[in-house]
Amino acid sequence: MALSEDGYSKLKDEVFKKEMLEKYSDFIDDMDLFIAYMMEYPPQTVRVNTLKADLEIVVESLESQGFKLERLPWCNYGFKVEGEMPVSKTLEHTLGYIYLQDGASMIPPLALDLKPGLNVLDLCAAPGSKTTQIAQIMGNSGCIVANDVKISRIKALTSNIQRLGVVNTIITMVDGRRMPRRTSTRFDRVLVDAPCSGIGEARRNWAPLRQWAQRRVESYMRLQRMLVVAGFDLLKPGGIMVYSTCTLDPEENEFVIQHLIENRRDAVILGFNPNLRYEKGLTEWHGRSLHNDLSKTIRVYPHHNDTQGFYVAKIGREEA
Amino acid sequence: MIKVLKGRERRALEQRLKVQYGAKIPENLEVVLQSKKEFRLTTREALQVDIESLNPQGVGLKIAKETKHGIMLSIEGAQLLKPEAKIVNLSLDQAYSWVRGGNLDIKAPEGYVILKYDGYYLGCGLSRGEHIKNLYPKHRRIV
Numbered sequence: 001m002a003l004s005e006d007g008y009s010k011l012k013d014e015v016f017k018k019e020m021l022e023k024y025s026d027f028i029d030d031m032d033l034f035i036a037y038m039m040e041y042p043p044q045t046v047r048v049n050t051l052k053a054d055l056e057i058v059v060e061s062l063e064s065q066g067f068k069l070e071r072l073p074w075c076n077y078g079f080k081v082e083g084e085m086p087v088s089k090t091l092e093h094t095l096g097y098i099y100l101q102d103g104a105s106m107i108p109p110l111a112l113d114l115k116p117g118l119n120v121l122d123l124c125a126a127p128g129s130k131t132t133q134i135a136q137i138m139g140n141s142g143c144i145v146a147n148d149v150k151i152s153r154i155k156a157l158t159s160n161i162q163r164l165g166v167v168n169t170i171i172t173m174v175d176g177r178r179m180p181r182r183t184s185t186r187f188d189r190v191l192v193d194a195p196c197s198g199i200g201e202a203r204r205n206w207a208p209l210r211q212w213a214q215r216r217v218e219s220y221m222r223l224q225r226m227l228v229v230a231g232f233d234l235l236k237p238g239g240i241m242v243y244s245t246c247t248l249d250p251e252e253n254e255f256v257i258q259h260l261i262e263n264r265r266d267a268v269i270l271g272f273n274p275n276l277r278y279e280k281g282l283t284e285w286h287g288r289s290l291h292n293d294l295s296k297t298i299r300v301y302p303h304h305n306d307t308q309g310f311y312v313a314k315i316g317r318e319e320a
Numbered sequence: 321m322i323k324v325l326k327g328r329e330r331r332a333l334e335q336r337l338k339v340q341y342g343a344k345i346p347e348n349l350e351v352v353l354q355s356k357k358e359f360r361l362t363t364r365e366a367l368q369v370d371i372e373s374l375n376p377q378g379v380g381l382k383i384a385k386e387t388k389h390g391i392m393l394s395i396e397g398a399q400l401l402k403p404e405a406k407i408v409n410l411s412l413d414q415a416y417s418w419v420r421g422g423n424l425d426i427k428a429p430e431g432y433v434i435l436k437y438d439g440y441y442l443g444c445g446l447s448r449g450e451h452i453k454n455l456y457p458k459h460r461r462i463v
Contacts, residue, residue, distance in 0.1 A: 052399060057439075089462050090462075091415060091416065091419060091437070091440060094419050094460050094461070094462055095395065095399075095419075095440055095441075095442070096395075096396070096399075097440075117365065119365065119369065140363070141363060141365070142363065142365050143363060143365040143366040143368070143369055144366075145369060145371065145374070147374070154377050158377065158378055159459065161381070162381060162382060162394075162396060163396075163460065165381060165396045165399060165400065166381060167349060167361050167362050167363060167366075167380050167381040167400075168362065168363045168365070168366055168380070169362075169366070169379075169380065170362075170366055170369060170371050170376055170378070170379050170380075171376065171377040171378045171379075172371060172374035172375055172376050172377060173374075173375045173377050174374050174375050179374070182373045182374060183370055183371070183373055183374055184370060185369050185370045185371075
């Protein structure tokens with residue numbers, strides 16, 4: 001049943017904090033549209049797991065079961081799926097031929113410039129969406145160290161790595177902030193998909209919107225700054241690191257990369273250009289000037305591509 | 321506790337998988353024995369990483385485990401090793417019944433059998449002659 005204008009307005013007031021809306025209106029282009037999308041459940045999207053199955057066969061099989069699939073322009077094995085039953089109830093899902101993953105969340109592994117045979121670290125890996133996508137891009141070759149900090153999260157990670165048929169992964173459980181001191185291994189690629197306030201994911205569950213508070217954002221920022229520096233310190237010279245979050249607050253995104261640039265002289269922000277609509281990263285926020293190259297980072301807004309909200313930054317480490 | 325199977329130990333496992341299932345381990349992958357019962361596959365590069373200080377929780381992909389009835393292939397083990405023996409082909413309805421946790425009233429030689437539907441490997445079941453006991457992992461069942 002559609003909501004009346006009054007009902008919509010009341011729900012909006014209940015779900016969104018006024019302070020958050022005021023802040024977001026300083027960088028979101030169309031707040032009414034943004035709010036409308038945030039209050040709507042996102043489309044069902046899947047990644048076809050080419051480690052296990054031929055893409056065309058899986059697509060044909062899902063279509064023969066009545067699903068309509070639409071390929072995502074920025075990821076040739078990602079699809080928007082419509083059907084009468086959830087795609088999670090299919091053989092293809094339980095057997096690991098497909099993985100439910102938001103379209104925007106497929107971007108960070110694409111930004112890593114992966115090649116077969118590399119050594120990759122996924123610092124905050126659970127539940128494994130991006131770890132398994134990295135394995136897929138590398139054709140199950142090389143090595144991925146998939147790390148997370150909590151046993152409950154490790155269980156989900158283990159289960160997804162198994163279901164998706166990934167062989168090239170080692171699962172480790174340490175606090176990512178301490179990892180550079182615990183191992184001498186350095187990696188060709190590092191993904192820091194950091195814990196965050198999760199506003200970009202709130203289309204599935206409004207809890208992050210209700211919990212939003214500036215002090216919560218700043219608390220995440222402190223953790224993210226430590227993680228991004230640790231991730232960078234684990235990167236080989238000449239390597240590439242991607243930092244991403246599923247939130248949109250500048251403190252958890254551009255401020256974190258600014259912190260890295262100020263603290264590691266050999267860190268450089270690299271550009272990339274995924275085939276979807278996005279906004280450039282902010283280079284100024286409430287009177288504070290940020291590094292110009294932050295405009296090479298990308299902000300993905302839910303109302304632009306009907307995805308989650310995401311922030312992605314690609315960082316290079318200069319050769320010694 | 322992780323042990324890499326080399327030489328004779330690897331060949332012994334390969335022989336058992338060949339005899340029991342007509343299955344072959346890909347040559348480019350390493351076989352690892354974890355907790356004495358679980359056989360896993362991984363890459364050479366994964367075994368070269370210094371992980372001892374990183375509290376490792378698991379390496380590679382579980383393909384099989386040792387049981388009192390012989391070697392039982394995991395779903396992924398069946399998908400990766402593509403066994404040719406002990407195959408029981410299912411209809412679509414039977415396949416869905418299987419992944420929902422149902423036993424199957426199908427005659428098959430006693431012991432582990434591999435369930436398959438139209439090119440999809442559904443893992444192992446335990447045949448008692450007149451019916452096949454469901455071993456599909458509970459957390460992966462469609463409910």
